[in-house]
Amino acid sequence: MSGRSGRGVFGKLFSKKQHKERDERATEIGMPTNVKQHLHVSKNSETGMLEGLPTAWLRLINTQITAAEQSENPDAAIQAVKFHMYTIKKEKAQDEPFKPFVTQEVITEEDIEIEKLLDHKKAHQSQDSDLSIGQSSEEETTHYNAPSERQTMPISPSKHSLKKKDALMDMAAVVQDLTLIGDDNDESPMLRKKELSYSKLSDEEIYEELKRICNKDDPYVRFEKIKQLGAGASGVVFIAIDSKDNSRVAIKDIDLTKQSKKELILNEINVLKGFHHKNLVNFLDAFLSYDHLWVAMELLDGGSLTDVVTEVVMKEGQIAAVCRETLQAVAFLHSKGTIHRDIKSDNVLLGMDGTVKVTDFGFCANIVGDEKRQTMVGTPYWMAPEVVTRKQYGKKVDVWSLGIMAIEMIEGEPPYMKETPLRALYLIAAVGRPKIPRWGELSPKFQDFLDKCLQVDVDMRASAEELLEHPFLECAMELRTLTPLIKAAQKILHKCYD
Template sequence: MSMRKRTKKLNISMPTNFEHRYHAGYDPVTGQYYGLPKQWEAIIGITSNRRGRRRPMIDPSCITPMEIAEIKTLVRGDLPQQSQKWYSDPRNDLKNYVQIGEGSTGIVVTASQVSTGRKVAVKKMNILKQQRRELLFNEVVIMRDYQHPNVVEMYGSYLVGDELWVLMEYMEGGALTDIITQTRIDESTIATICVQCLLALEYLHSKGVVHRDIKSDSILLTRDGVAKISDFGFCGQLSSTVPQRHSLVGTPYWMSPEVISKLPYGTEADIWSLGIMVIEMINGEPPLFDVQPLQAMKMIRDNPPINTIETANVSPELTSFISLMLVRDVRKRATASQLLRHEFLKKASTPSILCSFMNITRSH
C-alpha cells in the first residue's frame, strides 16, 4: 500500500452540460441484463417482473435462413474522443452514406466518420421488425465485451428512433463465401484461414461463448486478408449455472448432430461447424447442400459423417485435420487448442496470401 500525504480538500463546482452514459451489460452468472435505459427495456420487452428473475441469456429456438445472410459484420478500434453529443446521435459524426447490403429487418451502409476520417460500416436494424428483439442486445453485448484480433468488434451501438445502429469496421475484403464460391483455394490458404478462425474460437470458448453459426458467410476479411469471425446474433453464453445449451440454433448444413438432436451441447458444436466449413472451402459448398434442409438435418443426425470431399488431391494431413472435427462423440472431438497444434496447420502462410483471391473475386 502506498502512503500519500493528505492534501487539502478542494471545492469543485457542479458539472455543466453533462449527459449520463449508460453502462449496460449481461451477467452470465445471474442470467440478467443490467444498466439498460428504460427505452431499451421497453423495446426488447424486459419487464420489471422478468428483471427480478434469474434466467439465462436468450436461446433463440429457431434456425437461420437457408439463403446466405444479407447483412454481414463488423468492427475494430477504440471509441473516438469526442463531445457527449456524438454518443447520443451518431448521425452528427457520419456522412456520405452508401448502402452495400439489405436484409429483411435492416440495411448495411458505409459512411465516413467525421471525427476520425475513417470509413466505417453501419448496420441499421429496425427494432420493430425484429421477431426476437432481445437478440439484438445479445449480439451487441457479446461483440462489445469480447475483443480479439480475429473477432470483429463494434465501435459503438446507438438507438436512433426505432432503429438500432451498430458502427463497425468496414471489412473491405468481404466474406469468405465470396471467394470459395468463385474459385478453389489451395491447402496453404485453407490452413491460413483455419489458424485465424481457431485462434478466435479458442479465445471465445475460453470465455464460455458458443458462436453456433460458424460458416464461410460468418468469416469476413480485411483488405490485408485477415480473417475475423462475425455475426454473433445466435451465440450462447455458458456459465457455471448454464454449462450447456439445448436450443436448435444455427444453419442446417453446418449444424452438429448434438445440436440437431437438441442434446446438451457446448463449445464442441463450433468445432463440428468449422469442420464442415473446411469441406466448404475445398468443395465450394458444404456436404448435402443439394438436399432439402430438413432432410439434410435428419441425415446429419442419424448417419456417420459422409466423405464428400470432391477431389483426390486432398493431403493426408488435411484429411486427418477434418476427421478430428467431424467426430460424433463430443468427448472425443478435438478442441480449438488441440487443433492449433495439428500438423496440417504448418502449411499456413501470412494473411496476405488471401489478397490474390480477393482480387479474383473483385474482377468478377
C-alpha cells in the first residue's frame, strides 16, 4: 500500500510525550484475533431461553428469537445480539467522512471491542441505557419496524467508539500484505506494524501536508456544480463539470472543521492514489480550499445495481457479467491486502454503457447517493457466518457476500431481507448457507458457482482469483446488454443523473 515512506518526513514532529504514549501502547499491538472471554450466560433448562445477559439484551432477543431457537442454537443467539449491539454503538459514534480500509488490524480491534462489550454492559446492569448506545430497550426492539427498507452498515469500526486508553493500534497504521506469506492454512507470522507519522500531527501540520498532496487548482473555479446528490454531517455530495476536460464527476465537499480525525484523511488519500482499477469507482483528485476538502471521484450515471435487481429480471448471462466484473475488483483489492467486507448490490454502480464498478471503500464511501440512508444501522444480510460468529476470517468474506449478491440478482433481494437485522444475524449464524427458492431453475454451472461462494467452511470456499476461472463466467453476456435493464429501472424509479 502506498504512503509507507511518511515516517522519515514527519518523524521529527513527534514529541517525547507522544513517543511515550505510543510506547505504552506497544504492548497491546499485535494481540491475536478471535479473542474469547468466559461469559456467565446460561440456558434455562425449563424454558430453553438464555439467562445472564443484560436485561435490555434479553428483552431484545426474546422478541425476535424464539425459545426453541435459543435452546437449539444459544451461541448463535449470543453472538448475534453482541454483534448487533456493537454495531449500534459504533454507528452512534461514527462521524468520519469515509470508511477506513479493512485490514487485519481493523478486524483485531473490532474482535476485542465486541468481546469487551458484554462485560462493560454487565458492569452497568442497573443502567440499560449505558454504553452510549443512545437507545432505550424499547427503542432497541422497535428500531427496525420497516425491514423492507434497504439499509447499509459500515465495513469497519469508527475509532470514536473506542476510548484512547483501550485503542490497540492507530487506524492509520500501514499493514503489510498478508497474502504474500504462505497459504491460508499456514500459521501467519506476526508482522511488525509500521505507523505513519500522520497520527500525531497537529491540525496546522495536517493542513500543510494536505496542501502538499492536493491539487493546487481552485476547486471553486475548476468545477461547475450541476446537481446535489446528498448532504450529511461530513459535507455535501454533488455532480460537477470539470472545466479541464468537460467531464462529469462526483465530488464530496468535506468540511474539515467538523472532522476530528483529520490525520486519517491524509493516509486515505495516499492509499487511494494507488488504488486504480477499471472495476473500482476511482479516486480522481483532491483539492483544498481553506477549510474545505473536495474529493473528486468517477461518476457512474447508471445508478446502483440495486435499482436493477429490484425492478428487472436478469438473465444468467447478465448475472455472470456482473459477477465477473465485481470479482475483478475484489481480486484487485485482495491483492492490495484489503478486504471490502460490504459487497452487495448497493455498492456496485453501473454506467449507462454497462460498465460495472465497485464502490464504498475509502473516500468512495457514499460518494453518490443519500448519505443518511448509507449510514443507517443495519444490513447484516450479506455477511458471512464467520463475521457474525467472530471466528478468524479474512478475504473470503467478500466471496460469500458476492454469492449473496448473486442471489439478489436471482430473487430481487438477499435472504432474510424481511427479517429484522438481529434475527437475520441469528439465522446467518445458526443456519449458515441460505436456501435459494429458484435453485432448481438455475443451470448446473451457476449452481456450482454459488456452491463455491456459499461454503460455510472457509477452507472449502473459493477465493476471488479461483472464481475468476469458473466456467459459469464463460457464459457472461456483453456489458452493453445491461443498458436496457438500467434504462428500464431508471424509468420505473424516476431516477436520472443528468
